Amino acid sequence: MKTYKVESFQLDHTQVEAPYIRVADQKHFVQEGEVRSEFVVSKFDIRFTQPNVEFLATATIHSLEHLLAENIRTYSDHVIDVSPMGCRTGFYVILQGAYTVEEVYELLTTTLRDVVEAKEVPACNEVQCGNYRDHDLEAAKKEAIRFLSHSKEFLQTFIRIT
Ligand SMILES: [Zn+2]
Helix, strand or coil: CCCCCCHHHHCCCCCECCCEEEEEEEEEEEECCCCCEEEEEEEEEEECCCCCCCCCCHHHHHHHHHHHHHHHHHHCCCEEEEEECCCCCEEEEEEECCCCHHHHHHHHHHHHHHHHHCCCCCCCCCCCCCCCCCCCHHHHHHHHHHHHCCCHHHHCCCECCC
């Protein structure tokens, strides 16, 4: 297999078992100057569906993206980004700080419980979204419930145990 620079291209997608929460990358930065500062950025792979088996519909992943992006910021000021994967099997969450899977599990499941209770998709209009007609709140809630139905232990394990 050809090797690539992207971390997730090194992941064997046939060996994972979704749903799961996995550390995709963690980078330590040092800034030299008058005041030396150090900071860490952590990237997590939040997989909702089994790669190459099941995919989130575009309206579902789009609504989940809006709901996660808005609600997760209620619980953390360290969120840099929540983005859907192009393969439509999950999301990347990028945080400032040396987060653990355990901490992201708490943050994500708390956020998903808000998603389940949502009455509307935030910013679902022509001004604040690039494709506002492509949304499905009920399907997004169903995916949130499905993710939450898995145990903490299951979600923290991503390698298939055969
Ligand atoms: Zn949008």
